[in-house]
Amino acid sequence: MKAAVLREYRAPLSLEDRPEPACPPDGVVLRVLACGVCRSDWHGWTGEHPRVKPGSVGGHEFCGEVVEAGPQSGWTTGDVLVAPFLLGCGHCPACRSGVEHTCPDMIYPGLGTDGAFAEYVAVPRGHNLHRLPESLDPVTAAGLGCRVMTAWHGLTDRAALVPGEWLVVHGAGGVGLAAVIVGRAMGARVVAVDVVPEKLDFARAHGAEAVVDARDADAVAQVREITGGGAHVSVEAAGIEPTLNASIATLRPLGRHVQCGMPIGHTARMQIDLNGVFMKNLALYG
């Protein structure tokens, strides 16, 4: 099969022939129908992601059709499935108590094992997979595996966004746009912040009631003006220090910040305005 292989950090991927993957007993081999590209792929490509090494195949938000199904997988050839980007083991205390995203024995296709930048991908631990409803096409569905579920989890389980609240999204890329769409569907009023005018237009077209160019000197003041004193919930979707501090600055007292952008490599440690967090009684969710 064809696969896009990382041979050298920060160099174009190499399109190569590879053997098709073997089918895990508890999983499936999927013919890839769609696969997203995410900032975590970029972190792997730059060499900052600890689990991504030369020779590996990326691609972690995908959906595909089962071409081979392991005997304990629970699936059948022909099923069209979507995968989350993290595959919990299914039997540890974390997996048994509904917090499988903290499983200590996680498998990450595309960020540790070979992923879906290829014609076929092997996915073990089939209990993590879900069948696509007929109303959902594969290209749209692929985003569910990483960006949408990250935004959803952040806005529901973490920030507990309530309808009518103001949500500000810092960074209108993949997960940021997902947060705009999910936030709007949850009944929030959404402000998007970015440095690229086209992204802001796109965010507005997908549910943002207002947009702010982060390059404006008074960008924070604009958000505070629009939201009547600061947003209730803020999503950081870039994973960098200026955006995180902008998020803290644009929240009102008791506001909730959700860190959706991944702090990694040279951004693993950040200098943040902890006085702002303290004085405004904010909550920061990782």
Add this chain to the structure above:
Amino acid sequence: MKAAVLREYRAPLSLEDRPEPACPPDGVVLRVLACGVCRSDWHGWTGEHPRVKPGSVGGHEFCGEVVEAGPQSGWTTGDVLVAPFLLGCGHCPACRSGVEHTCPDMIYPGLGTDGAFAEYVAVPRGHNLHRLPESLDPVTAAGLGCRVMTAWHGLTDRAALVPGEWLVVHGAGGVGLAAVIVGRAMGARVVAVDVVPEKLDFARAHGAEAVVDARDADAVAQVREITGGGAHVSVEAAGIEPTLNASIATLRPLGRHVQCGMPIGHTARMQIDLNGVFMKNLALYG
């Protein structure tokens, strides 16, 4: 009356004669029965607290007996009262919805107006005061106004500590010891961390099941070992960068950090391990 006045930052307070304070119409004048000393007083004394200026009288966790009561205060001469360190206005949306600690029009006796390092203190907004139950002596009660209520609020409303969980307290001073005592009363298992052996002994005598000397090279590892992989809840009670990062390091996945120590002045911004916050799905509460 006698009062201990701040004349110069980082110099001994000056014991002076002052006129007794006037009684506010909605408040009282208290004869001070007891007043605590807190790290916020120290921040004022060093010049790092923005509201504390030379000429002021500190003292913000106190209790006293009413010697004069304003007509709209709701109190009577002779009542023995305790005050919280922040006096909400009582009629703004924050005060009306149970989050008076975010009142935009707060009055802080001892950290902005004259406080209780004096024989008498004026306290406006009498609806914030509470009568002492007979079972509580003034010296014990004084701590309720700042350290105990900070620890209580952090462990209940913010971290939602559940009995049986592991609580680690970084810094066994005023608010830290209060967190040890409150956490134990809530049914948690408590580990105290500090650099002063006498404080650790005191913490153990007040409910800590284990103590760790933060000067040990493997202090974090010790806490993780004792708590079986990290605490569920961590209280930072020093307001400095190393303690904050130790708190992040000693939490297990999904752990909750409560920032009780005030980040101010040269510690207003801190460089924190955001990768740890993100990868372990922590919550940080300001």
Add this chain to the structure above:
Amino acid sequence: MKAAVLREYRAPLSLEDRPEPACPPDGVVLRVLACGVCRSDWHGWTGEHPRVKPGSVGGHEFCGEVVEAGPQSGWTTGDVLVAPFLLGCGHCPACRSGVEHTCPDMIYPGLGTDGAFAEYVAVPRGHNLHRLPESLDPVTAAGLGCRVMTAWHGLTDRAALVPGEWLVVHGAGGVGLAAVIVGRAMGARVVAVDVVPEKLDFARAHGAEAVVDARDADAVAQVREITGGGAHVSVEAAGIEPTLNASIATLRPLGRHVQCGMPIGHTARMQIDLNGVFMKNLALYG
């Protein structure tokens, strides 16, 4: 002024001339712009409401324009305001902690004092009132004071409805339709149940994805089929025993029931399927 006075239970209201009401010092006199009619009015009219006596004027969900403002009201002549149906005192512990709906010293215009079935209505305790935004006309706004806020409070603060969940609404009258609209705006999928086809059509036009005629012998089974095993949240909006038990029967395990219909008079006590509540681990919110 003209007012519709209750002279005899279950008899037409009497249209009479009355003196205009005096203005309370802490409140206003409103010229009534709109006033809803609610099942609580009906309970008063039948004699089942303990606070409603002959000689009184009903009308508890209204909005109006200030024609006279008390000195401590905070309002000015000409302000257009909407009132909640319960006026908390503003200074008791309940009112100070954000649960003013449990104030022990509540005033209920129209259900205890004279209400808005009249040209003018006096409203004390002006801090409970809110200015109408320009985008909201008085007729629409009037519903906010009882039916919409009841539905909102039930679905947010009580049931904590999450987007994507199934909501079943039993009774498509005032508060029921409000629950359909609010639930839909919160991102829920809504099923409406009633015995009147016109109401079901109206509910469908206002956001219900499916409707069920409660007169069908298999109405409960229909709801369970539509919702894939029972709804996550159910609203009872009639205040009667069959609807309450239908609500219990149409919930899935861990479902949450919200009692929006008022149990009063001959429906004050109801025989309910407590085994269903127990076996399915339901929550019932009053």
Add this chain to the structure above:
Amino acid sequence: MKAAVLREYRAPLSLEDRPEPACPPDGVVLRVLACGVCRSDWHGWTGEHPRVKPGSVGGHEFCGEVVEAGPQSGWTTGDVLVAPFLLGCGHCPACRSGVEHTCPDMIYPGLGTDGAFAEYVAVPRGHNLHRLPESLDPVTAAGLGCRVMTAWHGLTDRAALVPGEWLVVHGAGGVGLAAVIVGRAMGARVVAVDVVPEKLDFARAHGAEAVVDARDADAVAQVREITGGGAHVSVEAAGIEPTLNASIATLRPLGRHVQCGMPIGHTARMQIDLNGVFMKNLALYG
């Protein structure tokens, strides 16, 4: 082996010789070290429990030593284990999301399959079992499997009891006493209500700060007096109508009722004071 077999409803159990149970591949055979007797056993004995038929062996809260371990059980001969009274399947959506108590494919030893009123008991689905810590003796531990975990789950996950709140427990039998002990350990102030003076003495000795004899005409008023207007949380631990209504009557506004007593057979439906639930904004948890 010896086993106590139910031959006839409401007749003494029959002590019989039975073959030792076969070991399930995913479970164990335990030599019974201790087994509690619970009201559910009584419901089975009276014929009111739908899954308990003549010929069966009861006993559902027990602990024992492994004498045979299935190859997929995860346990070894000699392990001393405690079992919950309900054994979830471990792989359905309920079991995978931390609400295994709502598993649609539950197995109940002693209330459906043969239980621990015998020398040996077979327990399938070994992932539900837990090893006894050395500090816990088998007789004490046996109670964990039903009464203690029911009380714990009710007071933590359901009622979210907060330290300092008043808890009233109606019925000082097995689960009621467990609620007294757990509530006290959580920092609540506890009132126990029962009709048997010895039980009330026992409750007081185990943490109840006050006790009330339910036979007193003013029992409800006594509880309201003791708790300053009603308890914050109430546990019903009898499963009957008078106790449920007493629970509703003894709660303050916004109080939370937990139904720990099982409504079954002739108590499956109960007539309850729904007006009280509604007017006081109570929550009832099944």
